[in-house]
Amino acid sequence: MPSAGPTSARLTSPVLVGRAAELDQLRAVVRQPPAVVLIEGEAGIGKSRLIQEWFAEPALAGVTRLVGHCSPVREPLPFGPVIDALVTATIPEHAELSPVTGALRPLLPELADRLPPALPPLGSRRQERHRLFRGIRELLAELGPTVLALEDLHWIDTGTEELLRFLADRPPAQLCLVLTYRREDLSDPDTPAVVPVGSTVNRCRLRLPPLDVDQVAELIAAVGHAEVSPEFARYLHERTSGIPLAVEEALSLLRDRAGSGKLPAGPGSAGPATDPDPGVPPALRDAILERVARLSRSARRLLHAAAILGHPATEELLVRVAGLPPQHRTAGLAELVGRGLLGPVGEDRYGIRHGLASQAVLDSLNEPTRRALHRRAAAALLARGEPLPLAQLARHCRGAGQIDDWQRYAEAAADQAIALGDDGTAAALLRDVVARPGATTETRVRIAIKLGRAALTGLSHGDAVAILRQTLATPDLPTEARGELRLCLGILLRNQIRAAREGWTELRTAVGELADRPGPAARAMASLGAPYLTDGRHLAEHLEWLDRAAATAARAGDPELVSVVEVNRATALLATGDPAGWRLAGGLTDPLMTVNAAWSAICVGRYAEAEALLADGAALAADATGSYLGCALDGTALLFDYAVGNWAGLAGRAEELIRTAADVPSVVTEARLVLGQLALATGELPEAEAQLTEATGSVPVAAAAAGALIRLAAATSQLTAAEHRIRRGLAMIRDKGVWCWAAELLPAAVAVLTRLPDGQPAARKLVDEFAAGLAGRDAPLADAALHGCRGMLAEADGDLLAAAAQYREAAWAYAVLPHPYLAAQAWESRGRCLLAAGRDGVPPVAEAAEVFERLGASWDLARCRHLLRNLGRTLPHRRGRRGYGEQLSPREREVVRLVRTGRTNREIAEALFLSPRTVEAHVARALRKLGLPSRRALVA
Numbered sequence: 001m002p003s004a005g006p007t008s009a010r011l012t013s014p015v016l017v018g019r020a021a022e023l024d025q026l027r028a029v030v031r032q033p034p035a036v037v038l039i040e041g042e043a044g045i046g047k048s049r050l051i052q053e054w055f056a057e058p059a060l061a062g063v064t065r066l067v068g069h070c071s072p073v074r075e076p077l078p079f080g081p082v083i084d085a086l087v088t089a090t091i092p093e094h095a096e097l098s099p100v101t102g103a104l105r106p107l108l109p110e111l112a113d114r115l116p117p118a119l120p121p122l123g124s125r126r127q128e129r130h131r132l133f134r135g136i137r138e139l140l141a142e143l144g145p146t147v148l149a150l151e152d153l154h155w156i157d158t159g160t161e162e163l164l165r166f167l168a169d170r171p172p173a174q175l176c177l178v179l180t181y182r183r184e185d186l187s188d189p190d191t192p193a194v195v196p197v198g199s200t201v202n203r204c205r206l207r208l209p210p211l212d213v214d215q216v217a218e219l220i221a222a223v224g225h226a227e228v229s230p231e232f233a234r235y236l237h238e239r240t241s242g243i244p245l246a247v248e249e250a251l252s253l254l255r256d257r258a259g260s261g262k263l264p265a266g267p268g269s270a271g272p273a274t275d276p277d278p279g280v281p282p283a284l285r286d287a288i289l290e291r292v293a294r295l296s297r298s299a300r301r302l303l304h305a306a307a308i309l310g311h312p313a314t315e316e317l318l319v320r321v322a323g324l325p326p327q328h329r330t331a332g333l334a335e336l337v338g339r340g341l342l343g344p345v346g347e348d349r350y351g352i353r354h355g356l357a358s359q360a361v362l363d364s365l366n367e368p369t370r371r372a373l374h375r376r377a378a379a380a381l382l383a384r385g386e387p388l389p390l391a392q393l394a395r396h397c398r399g400a401g402q403i404d405d406w407q408r409y410a411e412a413a414a415d416q417a418i419a420l421g422d423d424g425t426a427a428a429l430l431r432d433v434v435a436r437p438g439a440t441t442e443t444r445v446r447i448a449i450k451l452g453r454a455a456l457t458g459l460s461h462g463d464a465v466a467i468l469r470q471t472l473a474t475p476d477l478p479t480e481a482r483g484e485l486r487l488c489l490g491i492l493l494r495n496q497i498r499a500a501r502e503g504w505t506e507l508r509t510a511v512g513e514l515a516d517r518p519g520p521a522a523r524a525m526a527s528l529g530a531p532y533l534t535d536g537r538h539l540a541e542h543l544e545w546l547d548r549a550a551a552t553a554a555r556a557g558d559p560e561l562v563s564v565v566e567v568n569r570a571t572a573l574l575a576t577g578d579p580a581g582w583r584l585a586g587g588l589t590d591p592l593m594t595v596n597a598a599w600s601a602i603c604v605g606r607y608a609e610a611e612a613l614l615a616d617g618a619a620l621a622a623d624a625t626g627s628y629l630g631c632a633l634d635g636t637a638l639l640f641d642y643a644v645g646n647w648a649g650l651a652g653r654a655e656e657l658i659r660t661a662a663d664v665p666s667v668v669t670e671a672r673l674v675l676g677q678l679a680l681a682t683g684e685l686p687e688a689e690a691q692l693t694e695a696t697g698s699v700p701v702a703a704a705a706a707g708a709l710i711r712l713a714a715a716t717s718q719l720t721a722a723e724h725r726i727r728r729g730l731a732m733i734r735d736k737g738v739w740c741w742a743a744e745l746l747p748a749a750v751a752v753l754t755r756l757p758d759g760q761p762a763a764r765k766l767v768d769e770f771a772a773g774l775a776g777r778d779a780p781l782a783d784a785a786l787h788g789c790r791g792m793l794a795e796a797d798g799d800l801l802a803a804a805a806q807y808r809e810a811a812w813a814y815a816v817l818p819h820p821y822l823a824a825q826a827w828e829s830r831g832r833c834l835l836a837a838g839r840d841g842v843p844p845v846a847e848a849a850e851v852f853e854r855l856g857a858s859w860d861l862a863r864c865r866h867l868l869r870n871l872g873r874t875l876p877h878r879r880g881r882r883g884y885g886e887q888l889s890p891r892e893r894e895v896v897r898l899v900r901t902g903r904t905n906r907e908i909a910e911a912l913f914l915s916p917r918t919v920e921a922h923v924a925r926a927l928r929k930l931g932l933p934s935r936r937a938l939v940a
Helices: 020-030 047-055 080-086 099-104 125-142 158-169 213-222 230-240 244-258 282-293 297-309 315-322 326-338 355-364 367-383 390-399 403-419 423-435 441-455 461-472 479-496 500-513 518-528 539-556 559-575 580-584 591-604 607-620 628-644 650-660 665-681 685-693 699-715 719-736 745-753 760-774 780-796 800-816 820-836 842-855 858-870 890-899 905-912 916-930 935-939
Strands: 035-040 064-069 146-151 175-181 202-207 342-345 349-352
Touching: 020 035, 020 047, 020 175, 020 202, 035 047, 047 146, 047 175, 064 080, 080 125, 080 146, 080 158, 099 125, 125 158, 158 175, 158 650, 213 230, 213 244, 230 244, 244 282, 282 355, 297 315, 297 326, 297 342, 297 349, 297 355, 297 367, 315 326, 315 367, 326 342, 326 349, 349 355, 367 390, 390 403, 390 423, 403 423, 403 441, 423 441, 423 461, 441 461, 441 479, 461 479, 479 500, 479 518, 500 518, 518 539, 518 559, 539 559, 559 580, 559 591, 591 607, 591 628, 591 780, 607 628, 628 650, 628 665, 650 665, 665 685, 665 699, 665 858, 685 699, 699 719, 699 745, 719 745, 745 760, 745 780, 760 780, 780 800, 780 820, 800 820, 820 842, 820 858, 842 858, 890 905, 890 916, 890 935, 905 916, 916 935
Parallel strands: 035 175, 035 202, 064 146, 146 175
Antiparallel strands: 342 349
């Protein structure tokens, strides 16, 4: 039996080699909180060592330092890595914790004596989750200057990822968040930004490269070998690819082989390299396995147990899994710690020091040994009692070949994950069970439906759709089971995946399969009754489905379902301009339905009612932020504020909503519509096109986006592209038969058609079709647009005074709604016609310019100025001081903003209807006022 002599410990450099620049960056970042640092590097590159060295510096003595680790086998516990880190925190005696931190009591029993009382349940898992997010943020804020390091983010679970996104966007003022990950193990290697970062947060990304030959030589010298030949350093660099951990392991092995405590004289003594497993560097694998072979039997068995467990474990658990008698435990553990193969983690746990070492040990085990270890691990975890680590039990039972037990524990772990909102973990667990060749049809159906239902309000839409489709392909599936699977699939496809036509087909089929189950059948019919999606179905057909849903829900005897269907019908009628909708919507008490009604009111231009409904919805929601309801509120509020002219800070809110509501595609498309419309109003045409092209959600949103894209194409003389977008937009409206949703599409389309050769007859026919579609509809936004379209027809006919009169009617109608931006466009058109007719058109153009300037619509404002300048007229000056001193004028601010987007003077001149020389003068004055030496400094 080999003994554990002093030369058997792994050589570790006492100094950090090759990372001086990265350490300097970390020191700088922590001095400017709040901050997010991403540290990227392959396994063994030294990410953890870098953090350890930084944490040990005297400069961080007064800073709270917390470390958590993500794991490839994570129990479905809320935000486990962050909670693991917070357990070690010391709450200051003077801290006055917010009551919301009481929500953390169940997660942090170790800190319960310092936390406020527990909070009552909210009844919504999204709202519960957001309250926990707030509690964690408030607790971190009370800790004062804090560095929270989370390692191995490539193994992050869904819940922790959402929490990090929340913290990164709204961090405590003194928090520095440090995240390490391996790019090659990310689910999407092309997306290294593990979390998005708010614009006010200091950010830093470090990529740790392998050591070069000189740094390898420095590392060799640091571990006690001052005289190293360049040849030996090059040899070791080639053998280890410059990975610091591999270098240290190789040095340990070479020293032990030499037997004298010194390195061999030359590189040849190390022997040839082999590479049967590219996952672990050859030198590291060979070094580890040779050192394992030198262990005593008890130490080797404990190391095998640590590798099979895959996470830090107590001494007792390691001994039970290893199957060792108690008298051998201390000597075996001491040997492993002394050799540097096992290390203490926290107060009472031990773990293999590095994932590569663990993988090398696992790969060396034969199948019978591996199964026996998994079997003992499952038994040992069960013997510990409640709460059972369900995900770990599932893994070990599977590894032991205990398939029935694996399925039971995996499904129980998935249930736990779903209850906690961790749908990603649930999907991973259930996907494997469903894919098992021996799984029964009953099991597959049960699990697929379970995952599908969770995905309706969760995140793992892709996984759920794949499993539902796979299960539906099972032959001889019972009809009712097939119907319920198809119900989940159809709703997911329509609402989450944005495959509305395919979802329609699935739901239509599900109705027949659920003929004997009125409850689920009514839900399928209600989804088919939603008229908002681009599924090619006419409004009349949607209303028929809503009628059928109401009758079927009544037959099911479920009052709640009856109420849901009735409210769905009311909002559908409201959104399509049917006056009966307001009668049905009276007395709404459900916050989500109230917000849906507000959205419907915005679709037709009933902004006063929308404002009241939004206020009611916010009041009915106790704490909606971060929930689906909160996302719906925020998205609807964006549409409302854009329409009524509340543009201050609107772009920032839309950008934030795109980040925080990524799992709610309908809300994201609304935010993109607003961003695109704002970009178009300010002349940022590439940004406008990019955002508007992605705004393809509901028909009202897609139609509004199409109208803006047609305006953009026409402004840049791309009439062929404009015609193409007109055809697509009109086909969507005609398919649906809801002309009030064309309120922003029709004016843009008519403006283009009247410019085309022989396009006026088509424009006139289209306006007549629009007017017929609005008959009997309560749609004031579309009514105002109809006046504008008639003004365009009169202008094209050369009847300028009649056109000016129609534009005046449009402007007044828009102003009453109110929709100041569209009203200003109508005033501008009226002024243009009056000027062309030899009348005084300056007042309406001035009115338009004043609104454009107030909104910040610089593209439109420049167009007004250009119009008058071409006619030898100027806008009347407003009263008050005209000089701006050392402050930037509005025009200079416009120019500066466009310079910072990277545009040339000529491109800015085209966007603002100025000459390049004028733009050059504005840039020069702005640089002088800002005290900047160059245009490059302004961009930076």
